[in-house]
Amino acid sequence: MKSLPILVFALAALAQWAAPLSQIWTHEQVLAKGTLVRLKCRAPDPYDPLRGRFLAVWPEQTDAPVPDGAKIDRGSQVFFTLTPGADGLSTITSISTTPPGTGIWLRARAGYVYDKKVNIEWPFERFYINEKLAPEADKWFAQNIRGDQGIVAEVRVLNGRAVLADLSLDGKSFREILKERVK
Amino acid sequence: MNSHHRWLLDQLPQWERDGLLTPEAVRTLRERHAVDDSQPGVAQIVMGALGALLIGTGLIAVIGFNWDDFSRPVRLLFAFLPLLVAQLFSFRTLQRGDASPAWVRETAALLQALTGGACIALVSQIYNLGGEWPDFLFWWMLLSLPLVWVLRSSSVAIFYLVCIAIWSVDRIERGAPWHGSPMIYPLLLLGLLPFWPGWPPKRKLSVSVRWAMTLSAIVGLCSAAIFASERGSNFFGYNEHSFFWLWTLTGAALALFPLNQAAIMEPTRRKPQVVLGCLWLLGYGIAMTFRDTTRYIMEGSSFAMHLPWCWGLLxxxxxxxxxxxxxxRWAVLAISSLALLPLAASPLVKAEGGYYNSTLSWFATLQLAGIGITLIVLEFAGKKGAPRLGAALLSGLLIARMADSHFSLLAKGIAFIAVGVAFLAFNILMSRLRRSKQLPAS
Structure with missing residues (x-):
């Protein structure tokens, strides 16, 4: 048995484990130690051929002003500072090209830049749901999307990284609401 | 090719018994046309790949259901367990080396690639990770690539080629950085060539892999050409015309792709890069003979000359x-020369008031006629030509010129009939010539 193919195979097998494990480690850290941020959002219901049904999570805030003197290109890395309001919902209050020293901040990619505003490409966009619950999620979504309360994305943020932990309506978990409706 | 060799080897004992061949001739034929069992048969690949595909896609579909009743660790176990089993199966296959049948290697590699994909899919589902499915595909194919190298798997190679082509098409997006665009397609393709480690290649690529590679290269490189054109233009530029010429340069590069002597001697149908490259070039050549297209071709090629991608291709x-x-390789060189005609003719093609003179159209007609004649003459001169293609080209050229002319329908009709009769007569002549070459003189 030749050693080079075995070595290459071992590296490939390790990489197949390392890629998902590194994701798991990073996201578990964020979920365990991250600050909870709540963002008002919309959530239509598309389908991914490989990962199943999900709600596309679109926070309502879609752009933020470019600070004076800052040069931000489309696709470049930017840092958003999030500040919670009186209603507990957070909004982006500033953008920088270097990590802010304080506060809750998110690392993301800049979208289109126009009129001294930068379009935000949020680092989370999907909330996967059980296929059995998906039709009920559609109905729930249609009934609640126009309400004043709106759907809230609960995101854990740690060192600029974000993990979408849950969706909620009126403080109640989306999954719990759906399970109650399906019963 | 293996099936032809097998048929021949099956016939040898009977031919020897009948006294048609001496034992020495039989031995020589056996050595010369030995069956390479290390290359999987099509049926084996299909059956092995189908089994692995069903298991793998079944796993992905089960994952797609989203079992959120289970805890995260349990769901992660679902992701890693099939991957571990597939990896052990692949390792055992690799350990057995040549003792493993080809179809087992194929199945092991494909199964591992699919379980790897299912594992990433489940992790990204559990943690609600973003990203479109082509991004997912990108990482999946990169993680699967080493399986092609070590298990010499044709099915995973084809999977990889399909994935990089799809990814390239998806990344044609104005404003995207070059390192996330189809411009890295050549690097992705080089990652495969030719089932490293093992350079220079000891075995020939199967015809199915050759076709997949050629089609993938066409899609990937043409996507890169569109991206390069858009990147180099403003919103009102001539990029939509320039990438046609870049595609033509790509076609010429494919047709001229260096081959070793054994590959040159193979039948043309086993060289899809030559077949498809030449077909595009001839189609482009015929299009150049129409005066109305001159403007688009000249504007496109002069714009493309400002692009680094174009200089790289040249x-x-x-x-x-x-x-x-x-x-x-005179025949391929003659056809490929069509790609450079807009460049060579540019000093002579004058534009006045938005209209172009007919110089390019005439040059294209003459060059195509010359190529057609060359392809025929090469054959009669004892070199590797393509007389039927030459005759078809001349016929196509005549039809195109007649269709574009102001002659009456009657004249056009008679000309078409004459061309058709001449074409058939030439075909018959070539068949007789070939038969006379094959039959020994009595």
Whole structure:
């Protein structure tokens, strides 16, 4: 048995484990130690051929002003500072090209830049749901999307990284609401 | 090819018994046409791949259901367990080396690739990770690539080629950085060539892999050409015309892709890069003979000359052409020369008030006629030509010119009939010539 193919195979097998494990480690850290941020959002219901049904999570805030003197290109890395309001919902209050020293901040990619505003490409966009619950999620979504309360994305943020932990309506978990409706 | 060899080997004992062949001739034929069992048969690949595909896609579908009743660790176990089993199966296959049948290697590699994909899919589902499915595909194919190298799997190679082509098409997006665009397609393709480690390749690529590679290269490189054109233009530029010429340069590069002597001697149908490259070039050549297209071709090619991608293609073409010249691949060189006609004719094609003169149209007609005649003459001169293609080209050229002319329908009709009769007569002549070459003189 030749050693080079075995070595290459071992590296490939390790990489197949390392890629998902590194994701798991990073996201578990964020979920365990991250600050909870709540963002008002919309959530239509598309389908991914490989990962199943999900709600596309679109926070309502879609752009933020470019600070004076800052040069931000489309696709470049930017840092958003999030500040919670009186209603507990957070909004982006500033953008920088270097990590802010304080506060809750998110690392993301800049979208289109126009009129001294930068379009935000949020680092989370999907909330996967059980296929059995998906039709009920559609109905729930249609009934609640126009309400004043709106759907809230609960995101854990740690060192600029974000993990979408849950969706909620009126403080109640989306999954719990759906399970109650399906019963 | 293996099936032909198998048929021949099956016939040898009978031919020996009948006294048609001496034992020595039989031995020589056995050695010369030995069956390479390390290359999987099509049926084996299909059956092995189908089994692995069903298991793998079944796993992905089960994952797609989203079992959120289970805890995260349990769901992660679902992701890693099939991957571990597939990896152990692959390792055992690799350990057995040549003792493993080809179809087992194929199945092991494909199963591992699919379980790897299912694992990433489940992790990204559990943590609600973003990203479109082509991004997912990108990481999946990169993680699957080493399986092609070590298990020499044709099905995973084809999977990889399909994935990089799809990814390239998806990344044609104005404003995207070059390192996330189809411009890295050549690097992705180089990652595969040719089932590293094992350079220079000891075995030939199967015809199915050759076709997949050629089609993938066409899609990937053409996507890169569109991206390069859009990147180099403003919103009102001539990029939509320029990438047609870049596609033509790509076609010429494919047709001229350097081959070793054994590959040159193979039938043309086993060289899809030559077939598809030449077909595009001839179609482009015929299009150039129409005066109305001159404007688009000239605007497109002059715009493309400002693009680094175009210069890269031209440099590659020069290298490939020199190699082809050394190898005396006259027919392919003649056809590929069509790609450079807009460049060569540009000083003579004058634009006045938005209209172009007919110089390019005439040059294209003359060049195509010359190529058609060359392809026929080469055959009669005892070199590797393509007389039927030459005749078809001349016929197509005549039809195109007649269709574009102001002659009456009657004249056009008679001309078409005459061309058709001449074409059939030539075909019959070629068949007789070929038969007379095959039959020994009595």
């Amino acid at each position: 440099a590659l073409l020069v290298v490939f052409a020199v190699v082809a010249l050394i190898q005396k």
